[in-house]
Amino acid sequence: MATQSEQPVTLSGLPLLLAALGLGLSNFMVVLDTTIANVSVPHISGAIGVAPDQGTWIITSYSVAEAVCVPLTGFLTARFGSVKLFIGALIGFALFSFLCGISTSLPEIVLFRLGQGFCGGPLMPITQTLMMRIFPKERQGQALGIWSMTTVTAPIFGPILGGVLSDNWSWHWIFFVNLPVAIACIAAAILLLRPVETALRPARIDRSGLALLVVWIAALQLMLDLGHDRDWFNNHLIIALAVIAAVGFAVFCAWELTEEHPAVNLRVFRHRGFTASVIALAFAFGTFFTTAVIIPQWLQADLGYTATWAGYATAFTGVSALLVAPIAANLSNRVDARFLVCFGVLWLGATSLLRTHWFSGADFWTLAIPQLLQGVGMPFFFISITTIGLSAVDPDELESAAGLMSFLRTLSGAVGTSIVTTYWDNQTRAAHSELVGKLNTDDTVATLQSQGFDPGSITGQIERLVGTEASSLATNHVFLVSAGMFFVAAMLIWAAPKPARQIEPGAAH
Template sequence: MPGELKGGRLMLAAFILALSNFMVVLDMTIANVSVPHITGSLAVSSSQGTWVITSYAVAEAICVPLTGWLAGRFGAVRIFLISLIGFTVFSILCGLSTSLAMLVICRIGQGLFGGPIMPLTQTLLMRIFPPEKHSQAMGMWAMTTVVGPILGPILGGSISDNWSWHWIFFINIPVGIACAIGTMRLLRSAETPILKLKIDSIGLALLVLWIGALQLMLDLGHERDWFSNSFICSLAVITVVGFVVFMIWEFTEKHPVVDVKIFRYRGFSIATMSLAFAFAAFFGSIVLIPQWLQINMGYTATWAGYLTATMGFGSLTMSPIVAKLATKYDPRALSSFGLIVLGLVTLMRAFWSNEADFFTLALPQMIQGFAVPFFFIPLSNIALGAVRPDEIASAAGLMNFIRTMAGAIGASIAVTIWDDHAKLARSEIVSTMHVQPTQQNLINHGMSPETALGMISNLVDKEALTLSVNHVFLIFAMLFIFAGLIIWLCPKPKGSVGAGHAH
């Protein structure tokens, strides 16, 4: 029975659950700064390297809505243990990968097993702690969720520079094994009742079909010249038709895999749409910045990680403050403020140059850290406060699914636009340049004609990549501001929702 754990055993069980959550959250961002190392090692382009991030996110997104059914059908502790073992095995396989195809397949496996871990750690913490301690338990859980993305880039950068990128996956092995052993020893008494639940197998198949087709289209479209390629056109048709059929099926199904009826609440729909736009821009930025820093600015993976992580201080400081503010002020105003600040910060990045120093690049990151809790916490409260209490679990699962999918799509689109616009910017720079006098000047300073031309070409490439990254940030700034404005279409929230569900 829940509540059997006391004293030191209870704290150890809570630590194991928090550590498991931390490991999965860390893996969302640990690969971000390592992409240039991975692409260099496997001899693939930067847009192909992004598949390592998006494949994990998409697989995780598909598994999140299934977690409730899996836990009900087989028991929460049993599924949690299987997920931990599967995640650890696929972490080993990711580290042993010798090709991009193998790495992406293993990242999908990692995401499928990692998906249920995050919601199940919440469920099990609520079961082992008495009701009066739930808020402290959720506070500890939320801390690991916030700290994971901050430490991810630092650890990923340091490991890639000092050892090799394979070790960003191998470090999960001791953590995964320790958490699995701890779960077997301590959490058996917290097992949930097993019920004979029906699975919406057709809905699940349609979900996998249209999401898989969409992500393949986004990942391969750039390589295959988009809609001039018949395979990309076929994927687009499968995505659209699959999505429409999926929505109709889920709306009429008695036990849907994704409860789309929750979209009938205007507050939930608008808040989730705002969150999707904002998270696409947010995640796209945190994938793009480390790559640009390493390819263009000569940063090591470690220093790219430090710069990316500078937003952590603000996030940690503001999260508890915003949670308190959300109980006193209109959450629409708080989230709108946070999103517009994020838009203005992203606009600062749209004027970056190749001469920018560390502080110039870190300042927007620091301000962003303070703004992130303002959009995350109130938006979650608006969305979950709009639904009936018995629908909160389904709504939270659906919201997490949409957020994770939006992040994967944002990352794919960001890298594609960056690459495409860089080619356009390069041709525009070349068309206005007078190469001959510059080359002659360099030859006069002792360079060979070939070296001089190579140097000019490198400078043009660097300038084109920076102009292109500025272009992406301009689009993202508009997305943030749009997300901050549409939130006012929500009705004013009547009640509030527990912080545990909001996360």
């Protein structure tokens, strides 16, 4: 039987090495799955016969499920123990990964991605908790470094691995690749982690608040995902979903603010520093995440990139972020965190402006260099905004505040992706209509004939040209708006007071 103690039994030697490897790989796998599907959406959409904008539901469904599961993590840990929850979540994650890989329709894969997100949600905080427990106190900085390294490097490998697997094997393998990793980590947990099981504690869950949370988030996400295809508020279903989302959100807020043990502690919003940091985080991360979804789709659909090369182009962001992270961490102890956040987010906005000059004939490095530069700003933003938010709340509210920040960060990515995908498609249609009138002229036809095109193929050639250029113009518009969103987020952080204290390592989870 597992030992359950508030004073954990630390490990040493080979058991410590293998346990740390298992926890690190588990966290790496979960974070990897947030980006591995980005470059594979065109492959999956084509295989199951849906439009690319519907294919993004594969990404948003995972993010929404992961966000909703965050409020449950504390309850489940208290009820079952960290190690048992870790093993159970890994088993569920592996099972749903397998089901995603054998899916043959959009409803199937979205349903199983929801399951994958629900099981993956607790794994990130639990792996950090267990990593800190298995290392002696004097080496917990090393433990946090190992855990942070897996969190930072996974987004680098996600697009590359997703592209290589999709191009050389099939898109199914972006899910099947989780199975051997999960099995190895489950075995390591069963054999090595039982001595460090956390003590069980009496726990209750706000079932009504959790149900309201699921209802309004599900209605909102469905409205955003279905709205474009169903002509928005000219459709009765979209109107009904909008009403459910609005009323559900209002009732949810009223319930949580009056509940003694809420599922989501909204009372932490009384702290100005926390509120300002969370709003800035939602704006900045939602914008960042949506561009990471759109870029690989544009590269493959209109520039002729394979999924592999789209992965290479987008992965540069993670490379520079990894290199700059130690500098950002060092400065966070000496410089006003608000300045670091403002610098980081403004940097993200500046790199978005570089992308407004992308065009259909751009070479690889024209596309990759803005990605490389973007990564420089990410550590300054992500590290410091957590310090601002968590230092503003009372010590006994740290866990609630960290969970709420994680929840809103993940949700903003899903909501932002749905909104920007719709905007991107609308801008493409508008640019297409404008370009058709300009290019479908006698002069264009004569030019194409002089280049050897026969009359029967000229119409098709013009349509392909218009489609490619319209998508490029729409992409430029998206990045122009994204730059504006980043600049707004950079200014919002100054509504927060200067952090009055440092946050201990590991407090974010």
